[in-house]
Amino acid sequence: MPPTIDDVRTFIGQLPDAAAVAQVQEAAAQRLRAIDKAAFARIQSGRRARITPALRSKLLRGKTGTVQERNRTGTRAGFLLDEESTRQLRADPRNSHYRVPENVRRFRLPGSGVPLSCLELTES
Numbered sequence: 001m002p003p004t005i006d007d008v009r010t011f012i013g014q015l016p017d018a019a020a021v022a023q024v025q026e027a028a029a030q031r032l033r034a035i036d037k038a039a040f041a042r043i044q045s046g047r048r049a050r051i052t053p054a055l056r057s058k059l060l061r062g063k064t065g066t067v068q069e070r071n072r073t074g075t076r077a078g079f080l081l082d083e084e085s086t087r088q089l090r091a092d093p094r095n096s097h098y099r100v101p102e103n104v105r106r107f108r109l110p111g112s113g114v115p116l117s118c119l120e121l122t123e124s
Contacts, residue, residue: 036075040116043077045069048122051079055118059095060109063088064122068108076113080106 003011015021043049047067051060063085068078081089086107090100100107 036116040074042121043067043116043119045077048082049079049119050122051114052118052120055114057097059089059092059097060114065106067119068113070116071113074116076115077119079109079114079119081109082106 012021012024015024045067048064049067050062050064053061055061063081065079065081065085068080070077083105086100086105089095089098089107090102098107098110
């Protein structure tokens with residue numbers, strides 16, 4: 001039977017020094033990266049996706065488009081809005097952040113990309 005969270009807390013509480021706790025912290029961070037990698041493995045460049053309500057920017061929530069390349073750490077991806085979402089963003093009176101030129105049919109979101117945790121695939 002795997003250890004319970006109480007077992008883990010007891011173990012950590014018995015560690016002799018900060019260096020030992022730091023090793024546990026690093027192991028936990030590695031495990032979280034592995035879990036994230038597995039959870040977002042299907043979100044690859046070229047896939048169609050929707051930006052979820054988890055994204056901080058209300059302007060972009062619900063917008064759809066195509067996933068682009070991932071960043072160096074693999075936690076974010078560039079995002080190219082589809083034509084309808086580009087039109088919506090351009091016309092949104094609340095939009096003072098994204099300048100979408102009239103002649104652009106599909107707008108690539110600037111910056112470091114959208115967190116993978118804020119994307120859901122719209123195709124299987």
